[in-house]
Amino acid sequence: GQNIDQPTEMTATEGAIVQINCTYQTSGFNGLFWYQQHAGEAPTFLSYNVLDGLEEKGRFSSFLSRSKGYSYLLLKELQMKDSASYLCAVRDSNYQLIWGAGTKLIIKP
Amino acid sequence: ETGVTQTPRHLVMGMTNKKSLKCEQHLGHNAMYWYKQSAKKPLELMFVYNFKEQTENNSVPSRFSPECPNSSHLFLHLHTLQPEDSALYLCASSQATGSGANVLTFGAGSRLTVL
Numbered sequence: 001g002q003n004i005d006q007p008t009e010m011t012a013t014e015g016a017i018v019q020i021n022c023t024y025q026t027s028g029f030n031g032l033f034w035y036q037q038h039a040g041e042a043p044t045f046l047s048y049n050v051l052d053g054l055e056e057k058g059r060f061s062s063f064l065s066r067s068k069g070y071s072y073l074l075l076k077e078l079q080m081k082d083s084a085s086y087l088c089a090v091r092d093s094n095y096q097l098i099w100g101a102g103t104k105l106i107i108k109p
Numbered sequence: 110e111t112g113v114t115q116t117p118r119h120l121v122m123g124m125t126n127k128k129s130l131k132c133e134q135h136l137g138h139n140a141m142y143w144y145k146q147s148a149k150k151p152l153e154l155m156f157v158y159n160f161k162e163q164t165e166n167n168s169v170p171s172r173f174s175p176e177c178p179n180s181s182h183l184f185l186h187l188h189t190l191q192p193e194d195s196a197l198y199l200c201a202s203s204q205a206t207g208s209g210a211n212v213l214t215f216g217a218g219s220r221l222t223v224l
Contacts, residue, residue, distance in 0.1 A: 008149065031210065042113070042199070042215040050210075087152070095207055099151040 002026045004100035006088050011106045012078055020073045020086050020103045028093025034062055034073045035087040037102070043087055046073070075105075083107045112136065115200050115216035123224050124190060130219045132183040132200030138214070139205045141183040143175060146197040146218065158183060159206045190223045197221070 005023045012018040024032070031050040035043040049055055049064035049071060061074040075082055088100040113134045122128050134141065143155040157165035158177040172194075174186040183200055197220050201213040 004151065033212070035213075035215075040217070042217045043213075044215070045212045048210050048212065089152075091211075095211075097154070097213075101149055101151045 002092060002098045004088055004090060004098055006100040006103045008101070009104045009106065011108060014078055014080060014107055014109050016078050017074065017076050018078060018105065020075075020105065022071045022073070022088035022100055024069050024071075024088075024090045024098070026090050026092045026098055029066055030091040030093065030095055032064055032071050033089045033091070033097070035089065036084050037087060038084045078107050080107050080109070113200055113202055113214050113216035115219050117219060118217065119220045121222045121224065122187070122190065124192075127186070127188040129187065130185040130198055130221075132216055134181055134202040134214070136202055136214060138202035139180050140203045141177060141180070142201040142203075142213065143183065143185055144199040144201060146199055152199070157206060164206060187221075192223050195221055195223045
């Protein structure tokens with residue numbers, strides 16, 4: 001079967017750095033996405049990786065290793081507004097999106 | 110309005126009621142999606158429409174009936190639901206299905222409670 005694993009919950013301190021991991025086992029690979037979802041709001045697109053390596057976008061970076069079936073989302077200089085759920089999703093060989101259950105990130109002052 | 114708009118934001122219904130969820134997008138996208146989001150579970154794809162044609166039905170019970178009159182509007186008609194159908198129903202749109210980044214733009218969801 002196809003599976004995406006990510007931690008259920010993480011806690012970090014304002015101003016610090018946090019890394020949210022995502023491992024996947026899918027039938028083929030056509031890209032990996034990260035979305036952010038604040039409580040009661042729509043998921044919003046953060047990043048897309050299709051080649052190995054690091055994609056940087058401001059305070060957020062996303063890394064992909066296709067050979068290891070692994071990605072992480074790195075958040076720097078954490079702010080209270082970064083408290084949200086972070087969803088990892090992989091597009092398989094049929095271009096179907098396989099979703100993880102999300103990681104709830106709690107930022108403490 | 111811009112983006113993806115869903116109404117109502119909250120809905121409480123009995124098991125014998127009939128109600129509908131509405132989704133509207135003003136992004137010029139050609140694909141629209143219904144997802145079910147339950148606590149601590151992955152998003153479940155329910156239906157996909159591409160250029161108004163249904164291209165995917167993920168074995169969804171017939172008590173959920175989608176309708177896509179045009180590329181900008183999507184409905185989910187609900188009837189004789191079960192308590193386990195209580196969840197957040199998310200609508201999304203994208204340029205089209207298939208290749209490319211095909212980023213999804215989501216609405217804020219309709220929180221459904223079935224009594």
